[in-house]
Amino acid sequence: MSVPAGMRLLRQGELQVGKPLPWPLYDRCGMLLLQRGRVIESDSQLEILLDRSCLISEADARSARTAAEPPPPPPEPKTPFEAMDALKLDIGLLHRQLLSGTASGVAERVARMAADLECAFARDTDAVLASMQLQLDPCDHAARQAHAAILCVFAARTLRLDDGIVRGLTGAALTYDVALGPLANELNGQSERLDSGQMEQVQAHPEAAARLLENAGVDDPVWLDAVLHHHERLDGSGYPHGLRGEDIPCPTRLLAIVDIYTAMLRPRTYRDAMPARMALRSIFLERGQLVDDALAAALIKELGVYPPGTLVRLANDEIGIVVRRGEDATHPLVFRLMTAEGYRASVTVPRDTREPEFQIVDAVSHDRYPGLAGNAAALWK
Incomplete structure (x- = not known):
């Protein structure tokens, strides 16, 4: 059977009993059978429509799909x-x-x-x-x-x-x-x-x-x-x-x-x-x-004396980065980036600088440890 230009055959599963038609339905000659919005009332009515090789407009089908798609989620706010x-x-x-x-x-x-x-x-x-x-x-x-x-x-x-x-x-x-x-x-x-x-x-x-x-x-x-x-x-x-x-x-x-x-x-x-x-x-x-x-x-x-983002040396010789300001200017929260032995730490561990072992001895220049804080932004996520 030839199908008029811009039309296609109704497919199994596109109609549901008790649901309104999402688009107009046409017979094999392109004549209107049912208006959009008409409700399929029974299984037998649905079978008849499928047996008659009803047609739908391709443009209507695309429009209905677009309308049925949920809107895209809003973009994530910038970090x-x-x-x-x-x-x-x-x-x-x-x-x-x-x-x-x-x-x-x-x-x-x-x-x-x-x-x-x-x-x-x-x-x-x-x-x-x-x-x-x-x-x-x-x-x-x-x-x-x-x-x-x-x-x-x-x-x-x-x-x-x-x-x-x-x-x-x-x-x-x-x-x-x-x-x-x-x-x-x-x-x-x-x-x-x-x-x-x-x-x-x-x-x-x-x-x-x-x-x-x-x-x-x-x-x-x-x-x-x-x-x-x-x-x-x-x-x-x-x-x-x-x-x-x-x-x-x-x-x-x-x-x-x-x-x-x-x-x-x-x-x-x-x-x-x-x-x-x-x-x-x-x-x-x-x-x-x-x-x-x-x-x-x-x-x-x-x-704070050591603002967030500052590299610091701790009393135990670890190198860390200040992540959060503390309750006072001299005791911020620090995450370890380098071990006391001079190795880049595989795990960033928080250090409480109020504890004697982790007290800040001094700030150190980023230039002295190039690349050490390269991925530090992830610490604030």
Whole structure:
């Protein structure tokens, strides 16, 4: 029997007694027999329809299958590590567009980045902090801006700053070094002193960044002031305007501390990376003179002496990684990565650093143990 184009024979099992038809049913000549929705009332009626070689439209059959299929499950939310990788890409694109004068919707884009940060913090604050502690490549300019934003949002939440101030501070943290980006790799790889031209560019980068942002439509005073004055110091020794004390607003002071800290953690040609503990100690010693005393103390207290993602040596000579902040700044939760004999541990075992055997002796540089923390992100899943 020939079948009209676009039609096919009804198949065994496609109809059920007591269920409405999912599509119209036609006879062998293509004439309508039953409308969609009609209910097959008995087994005998079903047998008759099958015996008569009824037809259905192939298009109707496809449509019915599609409608019957459950919707795809929503995508799994990004892990904090994935969210921070995406944030770096967004920052890199935004900076390139700001530098080329093609950036648009900057405030809205930064607001979305800030919202993503807040979501990541809500899922796992320690994982977010660790995600940047594990990415300290000095050539990754976007990673440092992401790191600054993470620390600013973390500190602002701890200090319970007003939402408007947090928005402006986050925008500043994501963009404050945009004008320094093209020069950053050159400076990071340079062992000799800066020449006069380079020094002039460095001194001018806060004003250049503020102009780029203003040209792109940014008018938030907190954002612009923090970008313009993040190199000012309480004693007046900073630049570009030599501001002192209370002339430097609180959000700007906080970004200044974060900028110093994230720079210290990253190696330079002329010096090794500074462990987080030493960087925080250096900031602590400068409190009240160069940086804000209360803000520095609050950041150190909440971040901990050994922030998540820090490699540490324990009293028993094991090397571990800080996974969770502890009840106090000096006793975080650590997972062993290397045995006391110097072998990579096949099993990651938690260590309670309050116990004498597992107390932290010192932080160690990731550069000293390359690849040791390569798969550490799994510890936060």
